[in-house]
Amino acid sequence: MPRGLSSSKFALLVIDMQNxxxxxxxxxxSEVNATIASARRASIPxxxxQHGHPDPENEEKTSVLVRWWGASxxxxxGSSDWKLLSGLDVASNETVLDEKTTYDAFHGTRLKSLLDERNVDTLIISGVMTQLCCETTARSAFVQNYNVIFLSDGTGPRCEATLKTIAFGFGHVLTCAEMREKLDKIAKD
Structure with a gap:
């Protein structure tokens, strides 16, 4: 376990694995699904x-993100693009935050309250896009006093600049296999 995380209370965050x-x-x-399975065995939430905009055409006036990418x-x-990938292993009892409208998964969502309700102090980050939503959420988690574990092969696309930045000042960078080994150890204890 990375230093300082041996007694942590974890949650796995799977960001925007959408069509x-x-x-x-x-x-x-496959790496993300295997890590989800390990988290469940370890009783890790x-x-x-799920990122989306109810009315992108009208949000161009109010959302810098929609202005940046354009409404189109x-x-x-609710669109097909908004739906989670059909192969993503989402259990019916797990939380899907479908109110995410910007890169930061904390901004305007229930994420912080969910983590605080569960006394989580360490957030494991996976999903897409590495250099946008995953990195922004990792930085936000860090400044909100959460330990961060960033999955190098559980975030896509691979972005060496993001991995170096996270490792330098925001969190521990691990492979999914390394994380699963730690989660499997937690499950046995």
């Missing part, structure tokens, strides 16, 4: 996010 991002989500899907480049909530 819109299938080209970068599918290559990491798994939380999913934004994910419409």
């Amino acid at each position: 819109n991002f299938a080209s970068v989500a599918k290559p990491i899907l 798994v939380i999913f996010t 480049g934004s994910i419409r909530k």
Whole structure:
């Protein structure tokens, strides 16, 4: 276990594994699903996010993210692109935060209250996009006093600059296999 995390209370966050991002989500899907299974065996909560906008055309006036990508480049909530990948292992009793509208999974969502209710102090980050939603959420978690574990092969696309930045000042970077080994050890204890 990385230093300072041996007695941590973990949660696994799976960010935006949606049809819109299938080209970068599918290559990491098996690693993410295997890590989800290990988290469940260790009784670690798994939380999913789903990014989308109810009305991108009108949100161009109020959302800098929609202005940046344009209404046509934004994910419409309820559309096929908005749906989670069909192969993603989401259990019916797990939380899906479908109110996410910006890169930071904490902003405007119930994420912090869910983590606090469960006394989580360490957030394991997986999903897409590494250099946008995953990195922004990792930084936000850190400044909100959560330990961060960032999965190098459980985030896509691979972005060496993000991995170096996270490792330098925001969290521990582990592979999914390394994380599963730690979670499997927790499950046995």
